Amino acid sequence: MDIGIDISSQLFPNPFTMLYTLLVTAVLFFFVYKFLFNPAREMMAKRADYVQSKLDDADKLNAEAHENLKTSNMEIEKAQKLSHEIVESAKKEAQDVRDSIVSDAKEKSDEILRKAHDRIKKEELELKKDISKEIVDVALVASEKLITSKELDKQDELSIKKFVEELSDESDK
Numbered sequence: 001m002d003i004g005i006d007i008s009s010q011l012f013p014n015p016f017t018m019l020y021t022l023l024v025t026a027v028l029f030f031f032v033y034k035f036l037f038n039p040a041r042e043m044m045a046k047r048a049d050y051v052q053s054k055l056d057d058a059d060k061l062n063a064e065a066h067e068n069l070k071t072s073n074m075e076i077e078k079a080q081k082l083s084h085e086i087v088e089s090a091k092k093e094a095q096d097v098r099d100s101i102v103s104d105a106k107e108k109s110d111e112i113l114r115k116a117h118d119r120i121k122k123e124e125l126e127l128k129k130d131i132s133k134e135i136v137d138v139a140l141v142a143s144e145k146l147i148t149s150k151e152l153d154k155q156d157e158l159s160i161k162k163f164v165e166e167l168s169d170e171s172d173k
Contacts, residue, residue: 135167 143160
């Protein structure tokens, strides 16, 4: 069976073709390495740097936000304390003003009461004097009538004096 095909030539490649294939493959690898692999690697390195810088920026912004949050919370606490102090101060001041107004009103009312009592005592003394004067006047009129109508004797005189003294004692009460 001889077909005329050389099997050994088919099994082993031609050295020239093999060398040519290796050379083309090497050139192809060179161009792929030079124009595709290195630029792709550089692009990936740049992208990695870009992503890393964005992550670093995000970390910085996150840290800054936490710092701002702490500062804001401290300022809120200070503002709350200050507002509480202001409210307490206003309450104390309002209480002081209220106490002052009540004290002034009490002093004025006490002064009005004192003046009223003084005026009442003064009017009472004047009334007592007026009553005493009227009693004395009535006693004098009565004594004049008695004197004109009859002569006084000692007993009448004593009676009149006693009557006048009783009237003045009663008016003093």
